[in-house]
Amino acid sequence: MKMLIAEDDFTSRLRLQEMLKSYGSPHIAANGKEAVEAVRAAMKASEPYDLICLDIMMPEMDGHAALKEIRALEKMAGISGSRHGRIIMTTALADKANVIKAAKEQCDHFLVKPVQKAKLVEALQKMQLIPPPEEPSVEPPAESPEDPDAEFPEGLSGESPVEPPAEPITP
16 A cells, blocks of 8 residues: 655654554655645656545645645546545544544544554545454354254164163173
């Protein structure tokens, strides 16, 4: 999976890199302007990003402005609907206004920092970027002769054909 992390905070960037490393090697942008340029270059090379983690509060260009530009680039390239890059907005601001604004600007998911790996994986699964966890297969138990409902060959029953001796046998 081709990924871009746009995050100005070094620690947050490292956390996201660590959480995503099993899915590929993410590219890094330190602000919204670099993120837009990275997306532009990837699209020009016909190798668009599958996932973009975009912080809201960044210098030079914030995440909201970068998201608008990224979606505009995709629209100009004829990329829309399920073909567009999946964008997760990340922020320390869990206020309703930022969530609504990000949704209106067409982000695909919203995570509050510090990002938890379980929530990130869940988001990737919901966006169908990674498969859902496999459910363990449970096989029915094999029938055994002790099973009272087990079927026996014709003429046989589940009872022992030999009766135990009435008295103990002594050697």
